[in-house]
Amino acid sequence: MSEPRFLRALRRQSVDRPPVWLMRQAGRYLPEYREVRAQSGGFLGLVKNPLSACEVTLQPIRRFGFDASIVFSDILVVPEAMGMELSFGVGEGPKLAPPIRDAAGVARLSIPDPDKFSYVYETIRRIVDGLPAAARQAAIDGVDDVPLIGFCGAPFTVASYMVEGEGSKNYVEVKRLMHKDPETFMALLDKLVETTTGYLVAQVKAGARVLQIFDTWAGELAPDDLAIVAVGPVSRLITKVRALLPADSAVPIIYFARGCADALDIVKGAGADAYGLDWRARIARSWAVLGDEVAVQGNLDPACLFGPAEVVARKTRSILDDVGHRPGFVFNLGHGILPETPVDNVKAMLDVVRLARV
């Protein structure tokens, strides 16, 4: 049996049509997700319950037959395991307490044993068990063996939350620390690289066949800072993970640095196998900067899914036209699917991608 088209595309091998999955495909736009979520005692309760986390991971596979699955979790379980208190208020973003603002704060953070995330690995094992049946239920042609993606937040993005203590508008605190005490900030990034390395390797051992690194806030940085505090640590993380994985594991690593369309010449320094593009990037010219040796994933504007089905279809087609016949393309949104997205528009998008021929 041939490998799944998602893995083939990430290796730039030929495929019959572009593989497709969506960032946050297990999420609030699905009524079946909202139902499980309502019974789970909050978002974090859901993340930490392998049974429920597995269930919501499989839901979009059953419904849509996506070409890839991604473990339901959150990037902020890492700082939590390092000793911070993580909470999600109702209708609010995440909070991490107390915020890390100095060398003493960084010194207090532990580098936890990868076992600390054992609930994630149990979720992964359950998902891997459940994926064949979920794919069969979807009954989408050529989607039977669905690879599971493990993931983490990139060191800079996770550090931003740790320093700000929550989401931010202007990232003043994290940039203040970065400029005022670069040694301390680099020490924080190093601890994150160290912790995340073990976490990603263990996700692969549990059954993840692809890894994605989410750098949601990289686009807030000026280019010279981007190179040093975002891309540099990701490059070290990728090198370390590759060194620890068995030589024959060949796990493709995707780096998604949001808001960096004009800085892909810097971003590609991460040395990933594939790069996610957000909806502001144009595929062909972005790929020209990233180079032929990497795969590319993206990039429909998630807000476009609120428009009429014909707009969704037209914009989806326009991305596929821009890709042309290059091998190595994975269709996705340019950011996570939004909570109120009409489910029918996801279908309209998928219909177009599945008719595409590479």
Add this chain to the structure above:
Amino acid sequence: MSEPRFLRALRRQSVDRPPVWLMRQAGRYLPEYREVRAQSGGFLGLVKNPLSACEVTLQPIRRFGFDASIVFSDILVVPEAMGMELSFGVGEGPKLAPPIRDAAGVARLSIPDPDKFSYVYETIRRIVDGLPAAARQAAIDGVDDVPLIGFCGAPFTVASYMVEGEGSKNYVEVKRLMHKDPETFMALLDKLVETTTGYLVAQVKAGARVLQIFDTWAGELAPDDLAIVAVGPVSRLITKVRALLPADSAVPIIYFARGCADALDIVKGAGADAYGLDWRARIARSWAVLGDEVAVQGNLDPACLFGPAEVVARKTRSILDDVGHRPGFVFNLGHGILPETPVDNVKAMLDVVRLARV
């Protein structure tokens, strides 16, 4: 007497050193501003009181001797004059009610007579009167005749607030309207072009010698949408304003489309005389895309001003190095100065810019 270096730079004429001003230079980082603001019955009360608005406009000229002044106002006075209710809650962003979501909402909006903004013109006249004394008080070499900038929000950015009703994270409502009913959305943008044209022309008649168009949310748009709903209306606005100004007025127009570093080939379709760059753009390569015939303004990361003075100086110098000896550069931040910015760091930045030789 030679023209001020700000005007000369915008016309790409030779200057002794780069002119410098800051977006939001009249603002909360200044103690003298906070004092006037506290006595003014809220932000909108301050904007609408020509005496106070003039006073806060002149404050940063007196303190720092900037090369340009910008009238203290807000981009959302335009939708207010068109019939929406504008409010600024304490510690909150602006609100516009009721949000415009359909053709009936757009139809209800008036295209007000430019006289509706007479308080802005009175503020401008007072500022123009007060600028020579303010510049003398600063006593910065070669800053005596300080040009005043009039401004407006770009149609897309203002429309975003009108449709969302407030600031937004994902711009779902404005994008929904844009995709669902493009005719209605274009009618809204047309009304904004019409209203803003008269408003900008009247600001020039009152004494503004430069105009800047702020497109704060342009960077939220995918490139094909950017061209149609952001840059297109700005291009029409600029054409109309130029047609209505006296032939000898030669008022340079600056277009600042935030978050568009990778889309400057689209942005330059606005046909402005100068383009503002945000802190994610790299000056030399951005300018190469914009072309030699335009001036460029930017682009220090405003959050960098929270770092130590030596970082501020280094990053300021790095921008000036990137500019090199090209004529037509105006030093500025890459976005508005942030409320908590230490005043001493503004001084550290200015010291470097003023030592630069073009």
